[in-house]
Amino acid sequence: MHPVILFDGDCLFCHASVYWIAARDRKAVFRFAAQQSAVGQAILAAQGAAGGDSVILVANGRSYVKSDAILRIGRRLSRPWSWLAAAGFLIPRPLRDGVYHQIAKRRHRLIRKRSHCRLPPPELRSRFLDEWPW
Template sequence: MQPIILFDGDCLFCHASVQWVAARDRKAVFRFASQQSAVGRALLERGNGLAGGTVVLIEDGCYYVKSDAVLRIGRRLAWPWNMLAAAGFLVPRPLRNFVYDQIAVRRHRLIRQHDRCPLPPPELRARFLDELPR
């Protein structure tokens, strides 16, 4: 099963992050689902009821959140992001998660708000999950 990124579908910063990841995911490894979608909610339930509002990476049946998810995503991206992510694992998790939490608290202010979320381009839309993976 391909790795799945669950993101906050109500957050423009998260939408922009998905587009940023997709642009650097040259092998189209990642699939995406909004945490508010039926697929996203079901996958969160499978993860023992993980709370939404943080990025979640599902990889090889394991669930990763916060900075662990971000760095594991980064390791699969093109250079130099993969090297930066590898170096990020040298930082202790409590410090990494503190930085993640500080960004998460401010994420709605980091990107200008719109009335509605923009639709992803067609080539990216195909990578969004409409049903649960088997």
């Protein structure tokens, strides 16, 4: 089963992050779903997780949030990102999550405003979940 990244579908920063991750996920390991979508809501319910301002990684039957999710995603990307993520685990979680919270709080200001998100190309579109596979 592929790990699933749940992102805020209303956030342009989050959309840009999905494209960034996909470009560095050379083995196409990750699948993506907006937290607000039907499949996103089903995954959240199945995991007993709350959505909101945190990226959520669902992998191997577990869910990871905030910096743990980001670093676990990073470990599966191409180098040097996998190395940086591995080193990131050396930083204490409260400090990592504090930085994550500051970015999450400002995420809507980090990307210039647009009226809509771009549609993914077909090769990326196939990695977005339209139905819950479990």
